Amino acid sequence: MRVDVFTQVPHAFGWLTEQKPLATVLGTELELRLFNYRDTTPLRAGQVDDDPYGGGAGMVLRVDVVDAALRGAYGDDRPKRVVALTPQGRQLDQQLVEELAAEPAIAVLSSRFEGFDERIVSHLCTDAVSIGPYVLSGGELPAMVLLDAIARRLPGALSDGSGELESFSSALDGGIEYPHYTRPAEYRGWDVPQVLLSGDHGRIESWRREQSRVRSGG
Numbered sequence: 001m002r003v004d005v006f007t008q009v010p011h012a013f014g015w016l017t018e019q020k021p022l023a024t025v026l027g028t029e030l031e032l033r034l035f036n037y038r039d040t041t042p043l044r045a046g047q048v049d050d051d052p053y054g055g056g057a058g059m060v061l062r063v064d065v066v067d068a069a070l071r072g073a074y075g076d077d078r079p080k081r082v083v084a085l086t087p088q089g090r091q092l093d094q095q096l097v098e099e100l101a102a103e104p105a106i107a108v109l110s111s112r113f114e115g116f117d118e119r120i121v122s123h124l125c126t127d128a129v130s131i132g133p134y135v136l137s138g139g140e141l142p143a144m145v146l147l148d149a150i151a152r153r154l155p156g157a158l159s160d161g162s163g164e165l166e167s168f169s170s171a172l173d174g175g176i177e178y179p180h181y182t183r184p185a186e187y188r189g190w191d192v193p194q195v196l197l198s199g200d201h202g203r204i205e206s207w208r209r210e211q212s213r214v215r216s217g218g
């Protein structure tokens with residue numbers, strides 16, 4: 001799959017591309033391209049944003065700048081999903097991650113300051129996605145959240161089995177995962193549940209299912 005991120009801060013993604021599991025699939029299952037709006041802006045001196053009509057604080061990312069960036073990257077052949085990252089969008093959840101990870105290519109648009117000219121979201125994008133009901137200073141962290149969540153779903157990203165039975169997976173009916181424990185079996189009087197030390201895989205499996213069900217409010 002290919003993910004194209006449009007940003008004013010492409011170097012912010014350097015850290016993420018070195019981290020597993022994204023680093024594992026980069027160059028094979030995942031192609032990541034970073035586009036800087038400044039490289040294709042039709043305005044002088046790398047300008048990408050402007051004062052809001054009607055007044056008020058902050059700068060707004062311009063529609064002509066984003067359109068030029070998309071044309072520069074795709075001509076008239078844009079990916080089926082063009083995602084604007086905005087706190088006003090549909091909240092990201094595992095279902096949306098799976099949906100996007102199934103696409104051959106997506107474009108992800110981030111903004112800064114006051115955000116997008118509304119015409120970007122309504123005319124140039126197919127989706128508006130929020131990573132949660134709070135406001136960050138820019139779309140780079142949300143883009144990295146989305147990228148990491150997608151990368152985990154790509155073939156070969158995770159060791160066998162570790163991506164199938166985790167929180168929000170269909171294997172757990174969309175619920176959250178059961179608790180994990182490791183050595184020591186007892187620490188300051190805090191014991192690991194006996195069933196996990198029993199070696200009885202049938203009992204362990206049903207205990208885990210039950211824990212997942214209870215923790216998910218089922």
Ligand SMILES: C[S@@+](CC[C@H](N)C(=O)[O-])C[C@H]1O[C@@H](n2cnc3c(N)ncnc32)[C@H](O)[C@@H]1O
Nearest residue numbers: 085086087111114115130131135136138139142
């Ligand atoms: C400071 S925010 C703009 C907030 C906007 N003025 C509002 O009140 O909804 C700047 C940019 O950061 C990104 N951003 C901030 N919070 C986000 C969130 N929760 N989810 C997705 N993107 C977010 C978006 O790209 C947004 O345009």
